[in-house]
Amino acid sequence: MTITQLQYVLAVAEYQNFTLAAEKSFVTQPTLSMQIQKLEDELDILIFDRSKKPIQLTEVGKKIVEQARNIVNESSRIKDIVDQQKGFIGGEFKLGIIPTIMPTLLPMFLKNFINKYPKINLKIEEQNTETLIKKLQEGHIDAAIAATPLEIENIKEKPLYYEPFVAYVPENHRLFSKQKISIDDLDVDDILLLEDGHCFREGVINLCKANKNSKDDNFQLASGSFETMIKLSNEGLGMTLLPYLHTLDLPESEKKHLRFFEEPNPAREVSLIFHKSELKLQIVEALRDVISGVIRGAIAFQNVKIISPIGNKKNTKIPTV
Template identity: 70%
Template sequence: MTITQLQYVLAVAEHKNFTLAAEKSFVTQPTLSMQIQKLEEELDVLIFDRSKKPIQLTDVGEQIVEQAKNIVNESGRIKDIVEQQKGYIGGDFKVGIIPTIMPTLLPMFMNNFIKKYPKVNLIIEERTTEEIIRMVKSGQLDAAIAATPLNEDTIKEIVLYYEPFVAYVPENIAAFNKKEFDVKDLEANLNSVLLLQDGHCFRHNILNLCKAKGMDADSHFQIESGSFETLVKLVNEGLGMTLLPYLHTLDMNEKSKEKLRYFKDPKPSREVSLIYSKKDLKLHMIEALRNSITGVIKGAIAFQDVAITSPLERTKKRG
């Protein structure tokens, strides 16, 4: 049994296809298949049920995969220990970022990080909060950037910044005439609020904000979308108002900025953190990433008096 064989097993378990798993593992499909077959012969069990499409794990295969994840992850930590001892910052570093943060934050720090740490192969993946939690726990991601707190015992959270919510209001809604926005203004306009679709933690931030003020918000939202860009366009057409993360408003043109309304203090906000497994040893890379982000974000967000809302769905364990 070898680490390489276990890596091939994990690749097939993830992609449910030998050809795709071989491509992602940078080997030929016959090589990957042969190594997995050798492992199955050694163990005298079938790890995969090849008669099903897509390929499925057998019952014993599921147990083997869970143990293989631990073995492969722990073997990789030997190299991490040596590199950290030498102060070397380099190699692959896989980072997940949720969709409502990635478009605004990534361009702010990416170039500076690459220039400062040229030996790091920074691999960025856009993932949902659910995917990030699972992949950080399994070792598929070295770190991630997400809205917190996540209330996960095995995950460490380092707060990067607090990002206020900003109302984006069309001229045909009375709240447009207000200089400052109040959470109570949401209650008066619940039927006009446009929201992201389910699956985005920013949606749960807003729903939890409403619920914290005693508003029954779940049944009021009539129009939902998968992106902030679409929500902004709908507001521009006068179809309702929406809430945006502060960083998303920085690149708006002057005409659009006239529709922005900032909340009174304490401003409802989301907490954005760098998260990683408590067992992770790539702390030198994690610290380098944290420094790169906090170095640029301080000049962009200067708000101090904020009130944090949860990104977790109240009716379930998490959103």
């Protein structure tokens, strides 16, 4: 049994196709098939049911894949140990970022990070939280930036910053005349939301549920982007809530619509999340240091109420970041 054989097994389990798995593993299909066959012969079991299309794992194959993933991850730690011993921070690093964070945060830190760590080959993809968690657990990405707390088994969270919610209120709205608003002012019937699948949407819903006067009615209008929600709000179709960093680049003509909350400010916790195996931890820490450095001063709120995408809430005194 070899690490390479286990890597081939994981590839076939993921792609459910020997030819595609071989292509993604950069070997010929006969080579990959032969190595998996040798492993099955050695163990005297079948890992894959080849009679089904697409190829399926057998019951024992499912257990082997789970253990193979642990073994491959642990074998990668050896190189990590050597890199850390040598003080080397480099190599390929796959980072996922959720859509409601990517457009504002990435431009703030990417150039600084590349300049400071030129030996890191950073590969970034935008996905929703559910997809990023799955990719982390399966080892397809090294870390992700998402709203937390998530409380997912095998996933560690390191907070980066706390980003307040800000209301965007059109002139014809009942709250436009108020300088600051409270959670009790929210009415689910006139709030524009992101589409399903965005954790910021879930955070807003959980925030509204904190208002005991809110109804349980479905939201009437949802959109795919903050920009669209702002345009719809400007048309008088309702207010919306935005993450604080997104408000910084709004034109002055639109900033007059912003309304902050009374303390404690409802906010989302934004964290680096990664597998508990802590592979490439030195790069995770490098990312955290750079992001914390550039975000310092951009967000100066101290007394915030963390609104979790899974419904948890906590009041906390946050040092100015």
